[in-house]
Amino acid sequence: MPLDSRGRGAPRRSPPLFPFPGQALRSEPPVPCAPLARAAPQRAGLAPPRGLAAPLRYANVPPVAPPPRRRAGGPSLTALHLCPQLVGSDEELQQKLAEAILQEKRDFKISIHIATSLPLPSERDHLRPRIDLIVFMIDIKSKYSLKNVEASLAHVDATFFLGKVYFLVTGVGRVNCCSIETNAVCKLGEAYCSPVLFCELELEGVRVATAQRLLRMLQICAGLVPGFSALSFSLLMRNSADD
Known part of the structure; x- marks a missing residue:
C-alpha cells in the first residue's frame, strides 16, 4: 500500500464516473439478488392454499370484512323510495290507477300521493318526500277537470x-260524452312542453298497461334507466305523438 509523507496509507481513489476521451466503459455483470420471501403464518389454520400468497396480518388487529357489493351506476335499488304525484278531480279513478301501479313487480319502494288540486298543504312539507313525477289526470267528460288542472x-x-x-x-x-276537445288538451301539453297520454282507465286491461307505462316513466324520471334522461324521453314521446 502506498504511504503518504506522514507514513499513513494514501486513500484509494475511486474510478471516474465518466471515462476519459478514448477510454471505454467497463460493463460489470449484474449481481443476482435473492427474491424476498413472505413469511408464512405461524398459527395453525392460517396457511394459505398452494399457489396463493399469505395474507398480511397484524398482531391484535382483527381482519376487516370487505364492503358489500353495490349495483353499478348508483345505490342499491332496494333502498330507493320513489314518489309519483297524481293530480285530478276524479279520486276514484286515481285510486284504481294507484292500486294497479302498486301491484306491478318492482325492485324499489314506491309511495303514490293523490291530490285533487295543487298546491299541497304547506304544514306537511317537512314530512313529504321528494316528488319524482307529476301526472295530471284530465277527465274528457268534465270541463271542471280541465280547469282544475290549468289552475x-x-x-x-x-x-x-x-x-x-x-x-x-x-x-x-x-266519444259521445266528451265535453272537452282533444285539441285543447294537446295545446295545453305544447304550452307546458309535456307529453299527453290518452287512455280509458275504466277498462282493466288498459288500466294495467297504463300502470306499467307510468311505472317505467317513473324509473326514467328518477334516473334508474341508463342512457335515458327525463327530458330526452319526454321529447321522444312528444315527437312520436306528433308523427
Whole structure:
C-alpha cells in the first residue's frame, strides 16, 4: 500500500464516473439478488392454499370484512323510495290507477300521493318526500277537470317541466260524452312542453298497461334507466305523438 509523507496509507481513489476521451466503459455483470420471501403464518389454520400468497396480518388487529357489493351506476335499488304525484278531480279513478301501479313487480319502494288540486298543504312539507313525477289526470267528460288542472299548473316548480310532468286524459272511449276537445288538451301539453297520454282507465286491461307505462316513466324520471334522461324521453314521446 502506498504511504503518504506522514507514513499513513494514501486513500484509494475511486474510478471516474465518466471515462476519459478514448477510454471505454467497463460493463460489470449484474449481481443476482435473492427474491424476498413472505413469511408464512405461524398459527395453525392460517396457511394459505398452494399457489396463493399469505395474507398480511397484524398482531391484535382483527381482519376487516370487505364492503358489500353495490349495483353499478348508483345505490342499491332496494333502498330507493320513489314518489309519483297524481293530480285530478276524479279520486276514484286515481285510486284504481294507484292500486294497479302498486301491484306491478318492482325492485324499489314506491309511495303514490293523490291530490285533487295543487298546491299541497304547506304544514306537511317537512314530512313529504321528494316528488319524482307529476301526472295530471284530465277527465274528457268534465270541463271542471280541465280547469282544475290549468289552475294547479301555476303552482308547479319550473324544473318539473323538464320531463317530469305528464298529462293523462281519461274517458276517450266514450266519444259521445266528451265535453272537452282533444285539441285543447294537446295545446295545453305544447304550452307546458309535456307529453299527453290518452287512455280509458275504466277498462282493466288498459288500466294495467297504463300502470306499467307510468311505472317505467317513473324509473326514467328518477334516473334508474341508463342512457335515458327525463327530458330526452319526454321529447321522444312528444315527437312520436306528433308523427
